[in-house]
Amino acid sequence: MTGLFKPTRRSVLLGAGAMALPRFGLAQSGFEVLEPKVGMAQVLPEPYPQTEIWGFNGISPGPQIRVKQGQRVQRRLVNSLAEPAAVHWHGIRNDNAMDGVPGLTQEAVAPGATFDYDFIAPDAGTYWYHTHYNTTEQMDRGLYGALIVQEADALDIDREEVLIIDDWLLRQTGEIDPEFQTPMNRSHAGRMGNFVTTNSLFQPVLPAKTNERMRLRLINASNARIFPLGLQGLAGWIVAYDGMPVATPERVGDFFLLAPAQRVDLIVDVTAKPGELAAIMWATEQEPQIQVGFDVTGAASRTARPAPRALPANDETGIIDLGSAVQARLVLAGGAMGTLQEAELDGEVKTFRQLAQANQFWALNGVVGMTDKPLVDVGLGETVRMKIENESSFPHAMHLHGQHFRAILPDGSFGPMRDTLYIGGLENAEIAFVASNPGKWLYHCHMLSHQDAGMKTWMNVRA
Ligand code: C2O
Ligand code: CU
Numbered sequence: 001m002t003g004l005f006k007p008t009r010r011s012v013l014l015g016a017g018a019m020a021l022p023r024f025g026l027a028q029s030g031f032e033v034l035e036p037k038v039g040m041a042q043v044l045p046e047p048y049p050q051t052e053i054w055g056f057n058g059i060s061p062g063p064q065i066r067v068k069q070g071q072r073v074q075r076r077l078v079n080s081l082a083e084p085a086a087v088h089w090h091g092i093r094n095d096n097a098m099d100g101v102p103g104l105t106q107e108a109v110a111p112g113a114t115f116d117y118d119f120i121a122p123d124a125g126t127y128w129y130h131t132h133y134n135t136t137e138q139m140d141r142g143l144y145g146a147l148i149v150q151e152a153d154a155l156d157i158d159r160e161e162v163l164i165i166d167d168w169l170l171r172q173t174g175e176i177d178p179e180f181q182t183p184m185n186r187s188h189a190g191r192m193g194n195f196v197t198t199n200s201l202f203q204p205v206l207p208a209k210t211n212e213r214m215r216l217r218l219i220n221a222s223n224a225r226i227f228p229l230g231l232q233g234l235a236g237w238i239v240a241y242d243g244m245p246v247a248t249p250e251r252v253g254d255f256f257l258l259a260p261a262q263r264v265d266l267i268v269d270v271t272a273k274p275g276e277l278a279a280i281m282w283a284t285e286q287e288p289q290i291q292v293g294f295d296v297t298g299a300a301s302r303t304a305r306p307a308p309r310a311l312p313a314n315d316e317t318g319i320i321d322l323g324s325a326v327q328a329r330l331v332l333a334g335g336a337m338g339t340l341q342e343a344e345l346d347g348e349v350k351t352f353r354q355l356a357q358a359n360q361f362w363a364l365n366g367v368v369g370m371t372d373k374p375l376v377d378v379g380l381g382e383t384v385r386m387k388i389e390n391e392s393s394f395p396h397a398m399h400l401h402g403q404h405f406r407a408i409l410p411d412g413s414f415g416p417m418r419d420t421l422y423i424g425g426l427e428n429a430e431i432a433f434v435a436s437n438p439g440k441w442l443y444h445c446h447m448l449s450h451q452d453a454g455m456k457t458w459m460n461v462r463a
Contacts, residue, residue, distance in 0.1 A: 030074055031074045031075060031076035031116055031118075032074070032075055032076070033057070033075070033076050033078050034056050034057065034062070034063070034075040034076065034077050034078070034087065034117075035056065035057050035058070035077075035078045035079075035080050036054060036055070036056055036077070036079060036080060036081050036085045036131065036138075036143055037054070037055070037057070037058050037080035037081065038052060038053070038054055038058070038080075038081075039052075039053050039054070039055045039058030039059055039060070039142075040052060040053070041053045041055070041059070041060060041142070041200055043168055043170065043174070043195070043197060043200055043202075044170060044174055044195065044202075045202055048172070048174055049173055049174035050174055051168070051170060051174040051175065051176060052174075052175070052176070053141055053142035053176070054081065054138060054141035054142050054143050055141075055142045055143060056129075056143060056144075056145055060141075060142030060143070060144070060145075060200055061142075061144060061145045061146060061164045061199060061200065061221070062129070062143070062144065062145030063145055064145060064146045064148065064162060065129065065145065065146070065147045065148070066147075066148045066149075066150065067121050067148075067149055067150070068149070068150050068152065069121065069122070069123065069124040069149050069150065069151060069152055069314075070120060070121070070122065071120070071121060071149075072118065072119070072120055072121075073089070073117065073118070073119055073120075073121055073147070074116070074117070074118050075087070075116075075117045076114055076115070076116050076117075077109055077114060077115045077116075077117065078114050079109045079110065079111055079112060079113055079114070079115075080111075080112075081111055081138075082111055083111060083133075083134060084102065084108035084109055084110055084111065084133050084134075085108065085109050085131055085133050085138065085143070086100045086101065086102045086106060086108055086109055086115070086131065086132045086133045087100045087115075087117060087129050087130070087131060087132070088100035088101060088129065088130055088131070088132035088401070089117070089119070089127065089129050089147060090127060090128050090129065090130060090147075090261060090399075090419070091125070091127040091128070091242055091243045091263070091419045092119070092121060092122075092123075092127055092147070093122050093123060093316065093402060093403055093404075093436070093437050094119050094402060094437075095119050095439075096402065096437070096438065096439025096440060096441070097439075098117050098118065098119040099401055099402060099439070099441070099442075100117070100132050101132050101401070101442050102132065102133050103370070104370075104440050104442055104458060105439070105440060108133050109133075121147075121149040122314070122315065122316075123149060123243060123244065123314040123315070123316065124149045124150060124151040124152075124243075124245075124311070124312070124314060125149055125240055125242075125243025125244060125245070125263075125265070125314070126146070126148060126162075126217040126218075126219065126240065126242075126243050126263045126265050127146075127147040127148070127149060127243050127263070128144060128145065128146050128147055128164070128219050128221065128261075128263070129144065129145055129146075129147050130143060130144035130145075130221070131143040131144070135448050135451065135452070136180050136181065136191065136223060136448040136449055136451075136452050137180040137181075139221070139223060139448060140168075140169070140176065140180065140191065140223050140448075141176055142200075144164070144221045145164075146162045146164060146217070146219060148162060148217065149243070151311060151312055152312075153312070155215060155267075155308075155311070156213070156305070156308075157213045157214060157215045157267065158209075158212045158213050158214060158300055159212075159214055159215075160214060160215035160216070160217065161206060161214060161215075161216050161217070162199075162217045162219070163198050163199060163216060163217065163218050163219070163280070163292055164198065164199055164219045164221050165196070165197070165198050165218065165219065165220050165221065165222065165227060165258065165291065166193070166196070166197055166198075166200070166220075166221045166222050167192060167193025167194070167195065167196045167197070167222045167223075167225045168193045168194070168195045168196075168197065169191065169192070169193045169194055169195075170193070170194060170195050181359065181449075181452065183356065183359055183361075185224075185449045186359060186360075186361055186449045186450070186452060186453035187334075187335050187336045187356070187361040187453065188335065188336050188394065189224055189394055189395075189447070190223055190224025190225075190260075190447035190448065190449040190450060191223045191224055191448070191449050192223075192224055192225055193222065193223075193225065196225075196282065196291070198291060198292050203290050203291070203292070203293060204292055204293070205292075205293040205294065205295050206292065206293070206294050206295070207294070207295055207297065208270045208272075208278055208294035208295065208296050208297075209270060209296065209297065209298050209299055209300040210270055210271070210272065210273055210274065210296060210298070210299040210300065211269060211270060211271075211299055211300045211301045211302070211303065211304050211305075212269070212270045212300035213267065213268070213269050213270075213300075213305055213308075214267070214268050214270070215239075215265060215266070215267055215268075216236075216265070216266040216267075216268055216280070217263065217265050218258060218263060218264045218265075218266065218280075219263050220258045220259065220260050220261060220262050220263070221260075221261075222260055223260065223447065223448045223449065224260055224447040224448065224449060224450075225260065226257060226258070226259045226260070226395060226397075226422065227257070227258040227259075227282055227291075228255040228256070228257055228258075228282070228283040229255055229256060229257075229258055229264075229280055229281065229282055229283070229291065230252070230254055230255040230256075230280075230281045230283055230288065231252055231266075231268065231279075231280060231281065232272075232277055232278065232279045232281050233270065233271055233272030233276055233277050233278030233279060233294070233296070234268040234269065234270060234271060234272070234278050234279075234280075234294070235251075235252075235268065235269045235271050235304070236251075236252035236266045236267065236268040236269075237249035237250060237251055237252065237266065237267045237268075237307065237308055238250040238252060238256065238264055238265070238266060239265050239266065239267050239308065239310065239311050240263070240264070240265035240311055241262070241263070241264060241265075241416045241417070241418050242262055242263050242404070242416075242417070242418040242419045242420060243263055243265075243419075244314060244316075244318070244404055244416065244417035244418065245265075245310055245311035245312065245313055245314065246310065246416050247310055247313075248310060249267065249307065249308050249309070249310055251307075252266065255281075255283050257422055259395070259397040259420065259422040259446075260397045260420075260446045260447055260448075261397055261399055261419075261420045261446035262397065262418075262420045262422070265311070267308040269304050269305065270294065270296060270300070271304070272294070272296045273296065274296050274297050274298060274299075275296065276296060277293070278293070278294035278296050279291070279292060279293045279294060280292040316403075316404060316417070316436060318404060318406055318414075318417040318434075319434075320383055320406060320414065320432045320433065320434060321383060322383065322385055322408075322432060324382075324383060325383040325384060325385035325432060326376070326378050326382055326383065326384050326385070327385055327386075327387075328375065328376050328384060328385070328386040328387070329365075329386065329387045329389070330364060330365060330375065330386055330387070330388045330389070331363075331364070331365055331366070331389045331391060332362070332363075332364060332388065332389065332390045332391060332392055332396060332398075332423070332445075332455065333362070333363050333366075333391040333392055334352075334355075334361045334362035334363050334392055334453075334454060334455075335361055335362060335392045335393060335394050335450075336361075336393070337393045338391065338392045338393060339391055339392075340352050340355075340361075340362075340363055340391075340392075342355075343355060343363035343366050343367060343368050343454075344363075344366060344367045344368065345358060345360055345368040345369065345454075346369075350368075355368060355454075359453065360453050360454050361450075361453040361454060362392070362445070362450055362453050362454035362455040363454055364454070364455060364456075364457045365457075367457070368454035369454050369456060370456055370457065370458065371457060371458075374440070374457070374458050374459050374460040375443060375457040375458065375459055376459040376460070377459070377460045377462070378435045378459075378460070378461060378462070379435070379461070379462045380435060380436070380438050380461055380462065380463055381434065381435065381436070382434070382435050383432065383433070383434050383435070384432065384433055384434075384435060384459075385408070385430070385431075385432045386430065386431050386432070387428065387429075387430050388421075388423060388428060388429045388430065388431065389428050390423045390424070390425065390426060390427050390428065390429070391426070392425060392426070393425045393426060394425050394450075395422065395423060395424050395425050396422075396423050396445045396447060396450060396455065397420050397421070397422055397423075397445060397446040397447055398420065398421045398423060398443065398444070398445055398446075399419055399420040399421075399442075399443070399444060399445070399446045400419060400420075400433070400441060400443050400459070401419075401441040401442045401443070402437045402439060402441040402461075403419075403433055403434075403435065403436050403437045403441070403461075404417040404418060404419055404433065405417070405418060405419075405421070405431040405432060405433035406418070406431065406432055406433065407421060407429055407430065407431055408430040408431065408432055414432070420446055435459075435461040436461075437461060438461045438462065438463035439460075439461060440458055440459075440460055441458060441459045441460075441461065442456065442457075442458050443456070443457050443458055443459055444456035444457070
């Protein structure tokens with residue numbers, strides 16, 4: 001199974017119009033087209049030139065997909081790239097065959113070919129879709145979009161915004177830096193951009209009114225950047241992590257972390273008066289910077305509302321009985337300044353130096369990359385409890401496909417249901433989940449250079 005996700009060296013593209021592809025009408029099939037292809041976008045502000053991106057339907061973020069909880073999502077992937085593609089529906093408790101992982105759940109979709117994704121969205125919340133082939137490059141070039149699953153009943157809010165945060169590694173010409181697989185990125189903290197956007201705009205400013213109540217759906221689509229975010233001129237509560245509602249809304253303090261692939265749903269009340277600053281702030285290592293600004297004009301009401309109530313719970317309760325849990329252990333090791341001496345690559349034990357020569361740097365339980373045997377193999381309904389030891393100096397964002405887990409906190413209590421866990425450098429963590437969805441589920445670091453350089457494995461849930 002090694003050799004999956006191999007990045008292609010190719011960075012020269014066919015023009016978008018170079019291939020004649022059949023177009024499938026909505027009326028005829030019920031499937032709307034999702035077409036990864038080359039597009040142009042004004043990512044850098046004018047007068048800088050535009051950037052050639054790869055986007056679903058030529059735009060980045062791709063078209064927003066919005067359904068009600070329990071509804072069907074039907075999209076026909078029509079691949080207009082010059083290389084294969086696939087779509088993963090991140091955070092959805094999906095049918096395994098629709099999970100979009102080449103080599104594990106489907107064949108990669110060749111240039112010019114199509115694939116029909118057809119599934120029910122069982123849980124309300126903020127999800128997203130993205131390519132899962134040559135992911136470091138394809139996602140960095142812009143192949144992602146939001147997948148919003150609405151609760152049955154409308155919330156007591158004035159409006160909502162979907163805010164996808166990304167960082168781009170751009171040259172002054174507007175070109176995306178084409179060195180996607182440098183040993184430096186792969187062995188350190190991953191590919192970091194030099195230009196941070198929200199919905200592909202630099203510091204966008206949205207209209208707002210004093211005492212207006214908004215739901216903000218934040219999605220971190222960057223390859224590797226961890227965003228500490230805070231609020232100014234806004235009173236906020238976290239009502240969901242990774243799409244899954246929390247039992248009690250959590251008042252936002254100084255800042256909260258949004259690691260790659262994570263989502264946070266906020267309910268915010270605008271406390272700023274007209275003319276005052278209201279913003280989502282990004283606490284950079286230097287000084288805080290506006291990530292998204294709000295231009296406050298007028299008032300939505302005389303007084304603020306009382307604190308928001310929790311979102312309605314999804315069907316998956318996340319109630320975990322650890323008594324009967326299958327125990328597992330995962331050691332994350334490797335990277336620069338790490339302790340990894342040797343690890344198995346393609347069935348052979350290699351020294352760290354030999355791994356580095358193969359541009360591989362990370363091992364999960366001593367193995368680099370995918371294995372034939374899953375990390376965890378359990379029956380449907382069984383509980384898994386897994387200790388995670390991060391022996392590396394770098395943080396990671398470990399994502400499990402197909403189901404949600406909870407962290408077991410040091411005091412023994414459970415953290416919120418999530419699909420992507422932030423683990424700091426040299427830190428340990430523990431997660432537990434009920435294997436509720438049969439199939440082969442990828443488990444990997446969502447810092448995509450780490451995934452490419454060894455941090456991926458899978459879990460099997462037997463039907
Ligand atoms: Cu967001 Cu394996 O994916
Ligand atoms: Cu990682």
